[in-house]
Amino acid sequence: GSGSFGDIYIGTNVQVGEEVAIKLESIKSKHPQLLYESKLYKILAGGVGIPNVHWYGVEGDYNIMVIDLLGPSLEDLFSFCSRKFSLKTVLMLADQMINRVEYVH
Numbered sequence: 001g002s003g004s005f006g007d008i009y010i011g012t013n014v015q016v017g018e019e020v021a022i023k024l025e026s027i028k029s030k031h032p033q034l035l036y037e038s039k040l041y042k043i044l045a046g047g048v049g050i051p052n053v054h055w056y057g058v059e060g061d062y063n064i065m066v067i068d069l070l071g072p073s074l075e076d077l078f079s080f081c082s083r084k085f086s087l088k089t090v091l092m093l094a095d096q097m098i099n100r101v102e103y104v105h
Helices: 034-043 074-080 087-104
Strands: 007-013 018-026 053-059 062-068
Touching: 018 034, 034 053, 034 062
Parallel strands: none
Antiparallel strands: 007 018, 018 062, 053 062
């Protein structure tokens, strides 16, 4: 897939056999973000919904970050539900979002 600053792939952590997300960003990017994203995840480590950073580094022409694979995006779930969420679902999402904001602050 693609994110706002690069490409995202699914890979396998061969040491433990678990699927991971691999994010790539060109080292030629005018506004590189991956290093900052990896540092932020490390600061927020342990929070619900915060992926663990398995590795960050530069390889060839790419900044690369390997993180936990969390599951489908909110957009994916919205599409799966015919682009309609029930009131209960919206309230449950709001509760989770408030919890995440509280954790960050």
